[in-house]
Amino acid sequence: MSRRAVLKVVKTNYTPSAPWMVRVPPRLQRIEGARKKFFAKESVAKAYVERLAKQLGDYHSQALGLSDRQKLEASECYRLLERHDASLLEAVHYYLKFLNETKRSIPVSQLFDEFLSIKQEDNVSAKYLADLRSKLGRFANSFQSTLVCNLTVPQVEAWIRSLDIGTVSRESYRRNVSVLLEFGRRRGYLHVNPAADIKIRRRPEGEVSILTPDELHNLLSKCALEIVPYIAICAFAGLRPSEAASLLWSDIHLDAMQIEVRARHSKTRRYRLVPIQPNLGEWLMRFRSEDGPIYYSRRKFREAYKAAGMDEWKMDILRHSYGTYRLPILKSADALALEMGNSPDVIFRHYRRPISEVSALAYFGIGPDTLPRSALSSAASNPRDEPVTKELVQSCSGNAPRALQPDRAQAARQAQLSDRLGRECEPLRHLINC
Numbered sequence: 001m002s003r004r005a006v007l008k009v010v011k012t013n014y015t016p017s018a019p020w021m022v023r024v025p026p027r028l029q030r031i032e033g034a035r036k037k038f039f040a041k042e043s044v045a046k047a048y049v050e051r052l053a054k055q056l057g058d059y060h061s062q063a064l065g066l067s068d069r070q071k072l073e074a075s076e077c078y079r080l081l082e083r084h085d086a087s088l089l090e091a092v093h094y095y096l097k098f099l100n101e102t103k104r105s106i107p108v109s110q111l112f113d114e115f116l117s118i119k120q121e122d123n124v125s126a127k128y129l130a131d132l133r134s135k136l137g138r139f140a141n142s143f144q145s146t147l148v149c150n151l152t153v154p155q156v157e158a159w160i161r162s163l164d165i166g167t168v169s170r171e172s173y174r175r176n177v178s179v180l181l182e183f184g185r186r187r188g189y190l191h192v193n194p195a196a197d198i199k200i201r202r203r204p205e206g207e208v209s210i211l212t213p214d215e216l217h218n219l220l221s222k223c224a225l226e227i228v229p230y231i232a233i234c235a236f237a238g239l240r241p242s243e244a245a246s247l248l249w250s251d252i253h254l255d256a257m258q259i260e261v262r263a264r265h266s267k268t269r270r271y272r273l274v275p276i277q278p279n280l281g282e283w284l285m286r287f288r289s290e291d292g293p294i295y296y297s298r299r300k301f302r303e304a305y306k307a308a309g310m311d312e313w314k315m316d317i318l319r320h321s322y323g324t325y326r327l328p329i330l331k332s333a334d335a336l337a338l339e340m341g342n343s344p345d346v347i348f349r350h351y352r353r354p355i356s357e358v359s360a361l362a363y364f365g366i367g368p369d370t371l372p373r374s375a376l377s378s379a380a381s382n383p384r385d386e387p388v389t390k391e392l393v394q395s396c397s398g399n400a401p402r403a404l405q406p407d408r409a410q411a412a413r414q415a416q417l418s419d420r421l422g423r424e425c426e427p428l429r430h431l432i433n434c
Helices: 026-032 042-064 068-084 088-104 108-121 126-142 153-162 167-186 213-222 225-237 241-245 278-286 298-307 317-330 333-340 344-350 357-363 385-396 408-425 428-432
Strands: 009-011 020-023 036-039 258-261 272-275
Touching (some): 020 042, 108 126, 126 167, 153 167, 225 241, 225 278, 272 333, 317 344
16 A cells, blocks of 8 residues: 655655655656655755645645536546556647647648758759659659658658669668658658658668670660760769769860869769779760760660660669779779779778779770771761870870880971861860870
8 A cells, every 4th residue: 555645844864965855746746757856955845845735725626626527538538548557647748749740730742842942042953853853742742731740650661662663762762751851850840750760671782783894895886976975984984874964075184184073963062083094085085075065865875775785774884883893903992982982881892893903904995996997987086186096095194004205206296296186186285295
């Protein structure tokens, strides 16, 4: 039998710093949050006892003032809460909190519009904005009038798993939905982000697809001439597809043998310089343009890999091929991470494979001269430029098989060739003197 609490001040030796104790009556323990209260001064403890006595008297008066209907409702509430070990007061506080969240919350469609508006103000890339519209638009259409505070983990997860897409794409949808709901959480529209707790099985670590040198050679021989620079940059510089498609010819510095990847085009939003390999330099010199973007066409790209005998195109396969074949040459994960714009941890997870240096050199030995001349006959503006282009690329690259010997006869020959090419090859003047 429990001891009945008596409202009085008792001196104890439990805590020397607060020796005055008051036992809280059972009916007030949930409200006060304790069964006993300790005080450093007796006067403060007595004031607390007076407040509790007044509170008990008020509760007694209020209980007598309850109508029969209110008493019946309270009795039913206690019965329903009995198996959940919760008090009626806790249930009321929880419900009031739910009502406040509902009043502050907005429908999913309205959150989607607000989110896109903010992203447009932040000047995100057009490609990223289109991706958000596509993925989050489907989510907003499915939960259009649902308040974001009422979304649950099972609801969101069931929607993501109902999409007829692969594992990687499903994880991409989950990330975008999580970003949307986290934006709503920061604005006070919901208390918890349900998408953050969803776990999607990812592709096993290290299992990335790459092309063999023969497969890449075949792809380059089958593709339209307009997209050759794009494919060559992805394959021999390791740029991400979105980065290569955003390049301008002015970002390609053949005099310094470097490609400039600007922060606004990079996935990590970090500026970096990527070295141009000797064979890539030959490709770019063959297809160089004065200005404008690097041409890319999804239709022509699809036609190219279909013509090369590939049923489907693996995500980032050209970038993965570059990383896998470049690592045996560099022999440094840090150096490769600097070129590719990621981390050494990613390099170790994805690109460590039993690739010999001979195979790696064969991959980076694929140049315009290795393809049938009929495939690239219309690419060069002047066939007589080809030997000059090859020599200049070799002389300007630290990875070239040999450097030009700077003797007088060769200098005279280069000067004559420079005059002959004229305005058409004006960018070569800087390369000849490098």
